[in-house]
Amino acid sequence: MHLSEVQIHPTPLERFEPLIGPERAAKLYAAAELARRVLAGRVVFIVNSTAMGGGVAEMLQPLLAYSRGAGIDVRWLVIQGNEEFFRITKRVHNHFHGDAGDGGPLGASERATYEAVLRDNALEFAALLSPRDVVLLHDPQTAGLIPLLRRSGAVVVWRSHVGTELWNDYVRSAWSFIRPYIEEAEAVILTRSAYAPDWLRRYVVIPPSIDPFSVKNAPMDERTVRSILYRVGILRGRPEVPAVFSHRDGTPGRIDHCADLLRAGPPPSADVPLIVQVSRWDRLKDMVGVMHGFARRAAALGNAHLALVGPNVSGVSDDPEGALVLDECTAAWRALPHAIRQRIQLVCLPMLDRDENAAIVNALQRHAAVVVQKSLAEGFGLTVAEAMWKSRPVIGSAVGGIEEQLVEGESGLLIAPPTDLDGFGAALERLISDRAFAERLGQNAHQRVLEFFLGSRHLIQYGELFARLEHPLVAPESAAAP
Incomplete structure (x- = not known):
């Protein structure tokens, strides 16, 4: 040992x-x-x-x-x-x-x-x-x-x-x-x-x-954001600029690995609203619940798509359940109607280079129309603070440390109980349909992280x-x- x-x-x-x-x-x-x-x-x-x-x-x-x-x-x-x-x-x-x-x-x-x-x-x-x-x-x-x-x-x-x-x-x-x-x-x-x-x-x-200067949270311009997501296969299009980033030591890095993706049909284009949850493949993160909540409200969400994003399950050594939970998510996705499956993708991000992984997550969160963390339980939930720092509107479960971060209606929206799929769907619809409100939440969220987190x-x-x-x-x- x-x-x-x-x-x-x-x-x-x-x-x-x-x-x-x-x-x-x-x-x-x-x-x-x-x-x-x-x-x-x-x-x-x-x-x-x-x-x-x-x-x-x-x-x-x-x-x-x-x-x-x-x-x-x-x-x-x-x-x-x-x-x-x-x-x-x-x-x-x-x-x-x-x-x-x-x-x-x-x-x-x-x-x-x-x-x-x-x-x-x-x-x-x-x-x-x-x-x-x-x-x-x-x-x-x-x-x-x-x-x-x-x-x-x-x-x-x-x-x-x-x-x-x-x-x-x-x-x-x-x-x-x-x-x-x-x-x-x-x-x-x-x-x-x-x-x-x-x-x-x-x-x-x-x-x-969170560290505002880390690869995951550092500023990233829109063209680089899109080019990274094109490169890994999450969005449809050709890179406009090189899909590059800066490593934590200041040296240049490039996105060389693609994501492992499960979806029906081509990826969405950059102008399609993308709802994103990034977390481990863990039952307590309730990826299946996010999928079902989106599916219930899909007709009211216009042409919005959903991306459920986690690590490549072979890249997290201390979590033996990751592959099982990914299999459960895959089975739930396959059980959905084809028209819904076309708007949901399961994404496993490469883990060979931690900075490359972080740069992809940075791009995903910055591109997202809405960031979700619908956990059933959560000690804190750093992905919430990360998205808030990027001025994204966030929907989180009213559990654990998420309640410390999001002030309902001011810096995000809270779902209580976290199993309330109708409430979750209504929150999604509100943020997708009222972009001015979503932008105001995002701006307030950034200030809250600056002050406290x-x-x-x-x-x-x-x-x-x-x-x-x-x-x-x-x-x-x-x-x-x-």
Whole structure:
């Protein structure tokens, strides 16, 4: 079992200042200076279960790059596991959202498998640690490392990106499974205070964020947007300019790989309104529900098309259910009338180059007439903030962190409950038919992200947390958006 290290290239904090202004930039610089003093001579190890695929990996890359740029010795390690380990941790992940997942147990046998895999990872990890190094572990896959790494004298913090405020027996079983481990952490970080169990005392609330300068969120002109979507096969047409982008290190990149596509007939042209949901192939993202909601309202949506977009299922190592969910979506698509199937495409994006993948998603979100995130449960939902930053009108389920991002009727539209297909269809129709309203939502959405959900705020909160790790954290604190 070998840990892998992800290379991080430093990025200067100063690039935020033109966006956030001198006053907020001064707070960022002060937090960085405080963290440098506290962490002098120590390493901060960030640990998760995959370097590609999903919002956590995408969020880590820029945050760690800025930390390196601020003069902090940050390193990113990815744990390794076998198929059974990831099957168990996916089950825990689903239970955290109140869902049965694959229906399997979380008993003594599963705990033994989970601990054995993490014990192997910890043995290798311990050789890298010095006393008082900081280890920030992400999500259920890593929680079992906490007691093992504490024995090496490390300061260990656990960060959860998952959870729900709607508790049931599945949620309780997930927390019960990881409780013996996280009770030994010096602090726990949650996305929302509503996710905390009543027995958890030492935690802070730090909502996720996006990097406005990442490949996925960087500015992109309309001709490049269209040319990228022509190149991968999502739109019909010939590239007007080269389908190129800039890598995160500033070097030039080009879209070389096509998407894997399922549709009936040719792709839509660029002037056809395109409704887009981008997410993992995960049942909790409810791609099938999006498809059925669109199908019910198709006649009222003019000539609009729908694109359900996820990663190539072989490119996400820690999600064993992706291929099964894609198969379910394919079966649901085939069951639709032919006239509806012609307006819906299932898209698997290439994952060989993470920056290429991000550039395609950037183009998709910028081109979309409406961006959807109709999740049944959602810890936060970074795709919502990404689309908001691009001034897109967004429809999201009124669940989890999506409720923190979208203000109903001001910066987006919320669907409650998330299974309300008629309500979802009505929201689609409203945004497709009233473009002035849709544009106003998009403009407000951009401003909301600028104020609350950029990485500069996230970095300030981490700096403050690291400065306080010398002292017990006894009460929750939140800087979430109101």
